[in-house]
Structure formats: structure tokens, C-alpha cells
Amino acid sequence: MTVLETGSLSAARISNSPCVHDVDLAVPKGQVIALLGPNGAGKTTLLETLAGLLPRESGTVSMNGQALPSGNPRAAVRNGLVLVPDDRALFRKLTTEQNMRLAITTRGRKAATEELEVVLGYFPALRKRLSVAAGQLSGGEQQMLALARALLQKPSILLIDELSMGLAPVIVEAILPVLRQVAAEQGTSVILVEQHVHLALEIADRAVVLVKGRILLDEDAATLAADLGRLEAAYMGG
Known part of the structure; x- marks a missing residue:
């Protein structure tokens, strides 16, 4: 069952200047996706657009087959999409x-x-x-x-931006497995932006690598973890 789906999604922090281009993404129920990529790749912009905090430049976003309006965070939350921003917003x-x-x-x-x-x-x-x-x-x-x-x-799907921001790796190692547990027990899907790539890949089902606003890789996390050379090449845009 697909919980979240995007079609040719383009997004921007400044209107008419897209920094995320033609993203096609399908997130099944209970799947953990590590959203990876170098600084400036557009990861935060993508999450904030999915959450309705930024209007879409073009393309579609749907939850459980229901199209979401652009730039409407209340509608996103009502449909089960919740964002944990990098500043935690407490x-x-x-x-x-x-x-x-x-x-x-x-x-x-x-x-x-x-x-x-x-x-x-x-x-x-x-x-x-x-x-x-x-x-x-x-x-x-x-x-x-x-x-x-x-x-x-x-939430049906939890978006987490930079979970490890300002945290020691040992703390991150303690928190990340909880997300895997929540996905398994609650059926909650997770899209996780995380700078500790190897830790994210350990608990993720899938890895999506965003470079210059475009998806360069989208594949099994364990497969990518076993071939970090490809991941490094992707970060360099290769």
C-alpha cells in the first residue's frame, strides 16, 4: 500500500526559482526511507514542500490516493503527514x-x-x-x-529533518532504532534526512539520494550500504 506519492514534483524556496526538480517518489506503508545528499541538495526544501510549508512550483502530492493542496500545512497534517523540523519547534x-x-x-x-x-x-x-x-x-x-x-x-508518514543536528553520534545511535521499531509496530512510514549516512542506512529500507534537486539514486538501503563508493560518487554528482 502506497501512503505518499509525488508526481513530477518541483519546489523552490524562492518563487519561480526551483531547487527541487521532477521528483517522483512512492512511499509504502511502514517503510523507512533515508533521504540523503550533499548540503544544498534540496532535502529540506523537499520535506517542507511535502508538509505544505512551501507551495509547490509544479507537480502533485497525494496521501493514500488523495491529492493534497499546495502550500497547505493543515491539510497535510489532517491527512496524516507530520514534519519534525531541524529546530524541533518545541x-x-x-x-x-x-x-x-x-x-x-x-x-x-x-x-x-x-x-x-x-x-x-x-x-x-x-x-x-x-x-x-x-x-x-x-x-x-x-x-x-x-x-x-x-x-x-x-501520523501515517513522519518527515524528520536532520535528526542528529547538534547531537553526539552515541545519542543518534540510541534514537534511530526507535524509528525502525515505530515503523514495524505502528505501520508509520518515515522519511529521514540524516547526516550520519551509515547510521541511517542501518535502519532504513530504502535510500533516496538527492543531488542538485534531482533524485540520482533510489534503491535498497542495504545494497547501497554495501557499495559506499557509488554513494560517494552520487554525492559528487556522478
Whole structure:
């Protein structure tokens, strides 16, 4: 089952100056995709366009066969597409628990509590930090909180931009397997932009390499991990 599909998608940060060109992408249910590429390849622009934060220059985006309007983040979220941006977008003065509960305000108390427990099972380190302001959490804890809040929105597909930004590799190694677990247990699809390429490939099903705004490679992650020379060549535009 295909959850997200794009057709000839072009996108830009400045109107009429596309930096993402003719992207055709199909994301099956429960699949983890590592979106890789050098700096300036257009990875963040692509994610923000999928999330409706940027209007499309051309092309289509659909969720579960339903066409999404261009530049409409509310419609994207309603259809199950949730973005975790590289700055995490936390409410720094609110506590960890308050940040999470903002994602489940429409649920009844019992349902909200049950959902909170499920997410804390993925990120048990947050359980002891529920009363701590988000701004006082460590970088790793803040990233866990951003992911936890996103999961509480029950996404069909989770877009994660630069998960490891400012984090030590050991923290990244602890968080990435959780995404693999969520995909397997919840059926949530994941598109992950990650600078630690080898770590991303370890948990991904598929790798998509974007260079100069175009998809240069789209193949099995394990196959690409076994042939890093091709990946290096792709980063160089070859």
C-alpha cells in the first residue's frame, strides 16, 4: 500500500526559482526511507514542500490516493503527514508533558493517557523529565520530545529533518532504532534526512539520494550500504 506519492514534483524556496526538480517518489506503508545528499541538495526544501510549508512550483502530492493542496500545512497534517523540523519547534517554556499533551488535546482523558504511555514506552528517558521545561532538556531529550509529540499526532508518514543536528553520534545511535521499531509496530512510514549516512542506512529500507534537486539514486538501503563508493560518487554528482 502506497501512503505518499509525488508526481513530477518541483519546489523552490524562492518563487519561480526551483531547487527541487521532477521528483517522483512512492512511499509504502511502514517503510523507512533515508533521504540523503550533499548540503544544498534540496532535502529540506523537499520535506517542507511535502508538509505544505512551501507551495509547490509544479507537480502533485497525494496521501493514500488523495491529492493534497499546495502550500497547505493543515491539510497535510489532517491527512496524516507530520514534519519534525531541524529546530524541533518545541515550546521551550512549557514542560515536557505539556508539549506532548498539546498534540492530544482533542482526545478524552483516558485515551490521551493511554497514548502518552505508548509513546513514553518508545522514549523512557522522558518519563523522569515530564515536569522539566523543554528548554532545560539536553539536546537528545529535546529530539526525543519532538519525535514523541509528532507520534502523538498519529501520523501515517513522519518527515524528520536532520535528526542528529547538534547531537553526539552515541545519542543518534540510541534514537534511530526507535524509528525502525515505530515503523514495524505502528505501520508509520518515515522519511529521514540524516547526516550520519551509515547510521541511517542501518535502519532504513530504502535510500533516496538527492543531488542538485534531482533524485540520482533510489534503491535498497542495504545494497547501497554495501557499495559506499557509488554513494560517494552520487554525492559528487556522478
